Amino acid sequence: MTVLGLELGLAWLRVAALVDGQPRLVATLPAAIGFSDGRRRTGAALDGCRPDQRIDAVADWLARPAAAGVAGVAWPIVDGVARSPVELAAHLVRAGVVAAIAAHGPVIGAVVAVPLDLGALERRALRDAVLAAGVPMVRLVASPSAAAVAIADQRPARLLIIDRGARATRAAVVESIDGMLDVVGYATAPNDAPDGAAAAQALTAAAIEPAGLSDAVVIGGGATDRAVAARLLAPYQHAAHPLAEPDTAAVRGAARLARMFIDDPVAVTVDVIAPGFSLGAGSALTAMIPAGAIAPTREVRLIARDRADRVTIDLELWEDGVPPRPYGRYQIAGLPPGSGAIAACEVTVDVDRIPRVDASDLVNGGALSVEPVVEVGLGPDALAELRAIVCEDA
């Protein structure tokens, strides 16, 4: 029995297992998936796939909705079959999970390290994918928090963590105090921006001067280039800690954090929400969850219907941005006939920064049914169905 840390990047899927309290890397697979002869192909087996039989950079596809046939956002076609991005990611993650099971026995939970600014659409799709890959419990944490666990362990620390990715550099200031990890400031800059841009902005956001840092590290695949890592750390020499394996720091930390599924947590991680969420009911889009709120959080709006004979209300949930991104469309049903019915609509954003919508009848009491009409995520039945497909190798 073991717990896992996972990290799905644009180039690689990394899997680490917690063995005797220590993280151990068990699989590093290209973040690509192929299908031929009706079977999935990962890792070295991808070499035998034609270009139309494989999808690279699976993480890039995650924000596509789970429903097929939506205009302009068709599913990728692999080996002649349109497959949902969640399914593709689930197959890929399953390959890593199978490797972990073979090495260390059944998997009971996983912590997935994700970019701090990953949107809710991608978060939901990724969580569904890992659940569909046969992992019973999943928690998403920000990569800097995961890396902070790997680096600082349990000592109090204030770390500047610069994550050099394939396209962007993300910097975060993480405080690790008394078994709690929180990101107090972060910033993202494209890789072609000046080297220190992201880190300087993160420090500004955290209202901290460089002298206040206990550690400064560079993680991510781009940090394996020592020259790049040295340039990024140059302004923070007093706290700089070059890492031996910067590309696996986040996944090793995630595996440490996954201890929470079997024992007391190494640390609890707390995130703030960015961007926020808005609720659409009719022609208005109303601010709902503000950016900067601490997750988990919840807000309530009261929504009345305009006609007494209507028993449903349509809602939309949008992720703020320019333009805003639709997260899902829902229908509140079960309102009693007659005048005066008002639905109290709750949007809860959980610790993984994934929203959900609930509603209750304000006048008569009792919960109302909220059915997703269009949503990126999978319902329980669809998830079980996908799990059966993906895990048929078991």
Place this chain on the structure above:
Amino acid sequence: MTPRLLRVRCARWDQVDAFLHKKLRADGRLSMKVPFVAEPGAPVTLAIELPNQIVVALDGVVGTPAQRDRPDAAVVVLAGAKAAIDRLSAMVADARVGGGDGDLSATLAAREAELRRLRQQAAHEVLGCGRGPTLEELRAAWRQRVRREHPDAVARFRSAALRLTAEETMIHVTRAYERLRATVCADHRAVIAGTSVRTIGSLAIESQAGDGFDVVPLTPPVDDSVEALGPAGALRATPPPPVRGATTPPPVRGATTPPPVRAATTPPPVRAATPPPPMADDASLTLTAPRTPLALDLDLPPPRPGATTPPPVRAASPTTPPPTTIEQSLRQARSGPGDRFVRAIRERLADGDHAGASQVATAASQVYPKDRRLAALVEIARAQAACAAGDRDAAVAAVHAALAADADAEEAHRLLASLELGVPVTVALISEAYR
């Protein structure tokens, strides 16, 4: 070879106790029936499922039966049995002395009772600090509660009920923290950074600080008498969002959410537009809480690609006041929920902004996948992009696709007719059709 998995389910703690002391021997040998042919040396994993839903797994191998072992059972020799027995014995003992963390039901009951109690308390009582905490005290109190109440702290139980209770408690605790934090910030010019709060003068913080880098206390006690007003948790609804704009000094707050790089080019749209009250459509009327009058009509044109500042907010314009009565709202929204998207896309097409039109059309199509008009407009935007690239064939194909999606699209019919007559392919052609 993949180990065979053997499951032992214990619904009660006395079953765990019996298994430990009557079944499992101290040397790690276990005699049990197995649903496979047991060959000596074959690897097995024994999974003991406990009443608190924790599964303890022990690795071992199939051993050679001794004389005292039952002939119809296999012998499993487990590694690390001594440590497992000790740990499980401790958990059984914990459960016997009245619950604690070893017992899911007792833990759940205790936490639900705690949540009920918290709902009756004022913010400073929820956090367990004084009525006027300093920033340092406030943050330390919140951190202490989070360590205990956060869903991560109970993840080991793998119980959905317990996780949701912890989430509920955490929301309550954080709401109290945010309320007090906003009060302290407003009164004493501190700033919010992520989950933290800092004084203006504390930017340079000594890294040698022994207690974990907390800020220096700066404030006299703050009276949070607001908390005494009204029942806590009435409707569980909408405490004023405490950390938004007005209560926080702008320079640092602006930089904390969202990432500054994005913030520089993409101002948060929701905060930008404050004036219009919510409007109703054919299905509903939003009655937003008066303390959060932020609303954005989606009709507003978002910034054009590459623009660094948002265009004027049309709904906020004094010349076009938003509807203020239900009748006005209904009249405006009677034509269908997807109409606002259609209008917004057409405006962009008329302006020649095919990239913006495509963005809005694609997003709207996700929300209303069955709306034929939106599906057609996705294609028209593509046609305009093809015109911009001078690709006549692609433009004609896209217009055909638009008509396939929505055969009633009059503009698309006219466009196709023009194109087939040999009219030059230009962006203006489509702009004119949708003007």
